Amino acid sequence: MMKPAPIDYDTVREMLRTATPDRVLRFIGKSHPADIALLFKGLDQAEVRQLFDVLFSSRRAAKTLKELPPELLPDILALIDDDKVGRLIVRADPDDAVTFIDSLPDERRERVMALLDPERQAAVREIINYPDGTVGRLMTTDFMALPPDATAQGAIDKIRERGELESFFYLYVVDDDGKLTGVVPIRNLVIAPPARKLSEMMIADPIKADVFMDQEDAARLVAKYELLALPIVDEGGRLEGIITVDDVIDIIKEESTEDMYKMVGLAEEDRVFTPVARSVKMRLPWTILNLLTASLAASIVGLFEGTLHEIIALVTFMPVVAGVGGNGATQTATVIIRAIALGELEFSSAWKAIVKQVSVNICIAIAAGVMIAVAAGLWKSNAYLGLVLAGAMLLNLGLMAGFAGAVIPLLLKAMKLDPALGSGIIVTGLTDAFGFLSFLGLATIFRAYLV
């Protein structure tokens, strides 16, 4: 039994320095691969090599490395020589083999591929040819398929023969051409009389996905119908592979990260310990977009220099109108983006959603407007200033924030882009600009009362 518990990190480092590989192996050998993998995160290069060798010699390296977050793999594989990486890939499950290959730089990839036997090479190439983000790229070919006229007992014998499968939830039934015709939940197999045929107990015409289906859509299918695995078929309906519920959990986590990240202009690979240069390179284009949206706001302020020079106290309240509007817009955009991601919002009900969000923002703007109007009016002893502020709040937080926050993600989706893409930067840019326009515009109209 694998002990599922964190391994004492300092002991392992100490042992890697002083003990024989055998002793290290005895110490960590009973731990779950997911726990052993965590050790790699904080080791230096020499220690990574040592730990890898310990695992490799006991044929645990592939099982362990596949548990690592994918962004850590390139740095670890870079420390291992080609020959060992090749053998790692041969020993790995097919889907993990692809993950490892994907983590190698282009020219090294070819070198390592050349070390594989032709059969494995072909299998890897087939999967690697599917575009990133499709289920074909993610599936495992490690499944069990039998003909419809196989019996329950025959199936059980096959399972016994086959030995361990990476994950085994359903038995797949395929016809002579390899076409998927049904699935047998393993529970049904357990209780079936030995002579019963698979065709008599299978679920015919099961839920399946095309090899080119988007990972996110496949994950949604698995979650919606509470499946443990989803069969993946080619255009001819032939069973090519499966994706399992643990893959789906990874996809869902990734997609959530992506949503949060895209809103504020972050690339998915930009993680907490990504090297500084890489993070900078990925964030810089978004910073430039941000400079542009901020310049829009700046140029609007520039239009009102005359009014501001006359009534300098207005400057004090500019950040309030812009800041509160920006947050209102980001709130609205977040609600909309999440609803789209969870499949709760379609274009058909978009109008209803926009009206609702604008209504919420108007109510909040009235409340916030009254508060800021009273506070500013008392502070500067000028009731008109309070009214101008309240008016600007209503226009910016009430109308613009609700509208832009709801419409921008929907517009991005209509353009076939990710609804979250840069939306935070865009909506705050818009509410900054419109906030200044409405506040300074109203102030200019009523300047006679404000001086």
Added chain:
Amino acid sequence: MMKPAPIDYDTVREMLRTATPDRVLRFIGKSHPADIALLFKGLDQAEVRQLFDVLFSSRRAAKTLKELPPELLPDILALIDDDKVGRLIVRADPDDAVTFIDSLPDERRERVMALLDPERQAAVREIINYPDGTVGRLMTTDFMALPPDATAQGAIDKIRERGELESFFYLYVVDDDGKLTGVVPIRNLVIAPPARKLSEMMIADPIKADVFMDQEDAARLVAKYELLALPIVDEGGRLEGIITVDDVIDIIKEESTEDMYKMVGLAEEDRVFTPVARSVKMRLPWTILNLLTASLAASIVGLFEGTLHEIIALVTFMPVVAGVGGNGATQTATVIIRAIALGELEFSSAWKAIVKQVSVNICIAIAAGVMIAVAAGLWKSNAYLGLVLAGAMLLNLGLMAGFAGAVIPLLLKAMKLDPALGSGIIVTGLTDAFGFLSFLGLATIFRAYLV
């Protein structure tokens, strides 16, 4: 076989108006409950009642309603009379029964509970007594447990007898006191010789969770160790229930929503179609916090009215310093919050993370500073203005955004709060205030060169 495909919505509405319940049932009856549930979203009150009755009479109501997003349940159950809700709860799986009870207003809950038979009442009360957010509250008591000396064949007979279980991935082995001693993956049962004892093929001392464990922690266990179900035990180690991988998917989705929501000051219940009044009530406190942080920025601007009055052109560039700083801080906070949520960042490596994020922000600030300095210097024909802007950018986007973005979520976590809680509002408030302070402060120092 259930057809997993969207049901034509308009046809159902039309049929609810014109056809007999039997015909409606024939039309939707073969569809998957997850698809039928989607119909409820857009129906009016009378139609909701009709559709419910059709499902209820064919005993599909519980299976269908449990597929709905939980925030939609209260409105639907409000339309159904007590008696039917009571029978719905009796027929539901134990965990779904609790979900339904949870969706009733307090006084109605008692009334409906009184309609249940004593046994079910006790079962529901036991689960409902566990605090919200614990696995005890979420678990199902629908599992199969046998003594260690049961044989493989004996177990198979029991499974056959029992009929359908909601989800069935493992057989649990408990001793005479009900204490969990092992689990048998159903695959092992399939290939075991009929006379083999469960104790000989079980995984002893399996991964388990205490009834009071946080849902999120339990979800992390299931994801990390790639389990299909997690047994839940009481303080005496007795098996009380299980949570399954589909619950875990729901938890992961919820938690991701929560992270995005909390950053911008949204309550989890504030969904795209939540009634306006409820959304307003939930967002208002955060708007007030936002008004306060914005007032901090405003009061700092107020300090520099003298400088601004002298050099009104400065006002134009204030939004740039604040806006770009705010987005830099939000980016950093997002990276940190996500890393904490995914278990990639602990306090032990917090310092390393802060240093890295500040470094990234300094690099970006230098690049953005040069760009804005050149643009502003040329536009206003004043190189010093460019230098002041670049300096403010370096201080605000470089130092403050990186530092606040990394530290605020860690600080919230150290205070045992959610790392995301209001972090977007706090960090943008800080970078607004500090942006104005550094820009207008530098401008005041160098005012002689700027006029």
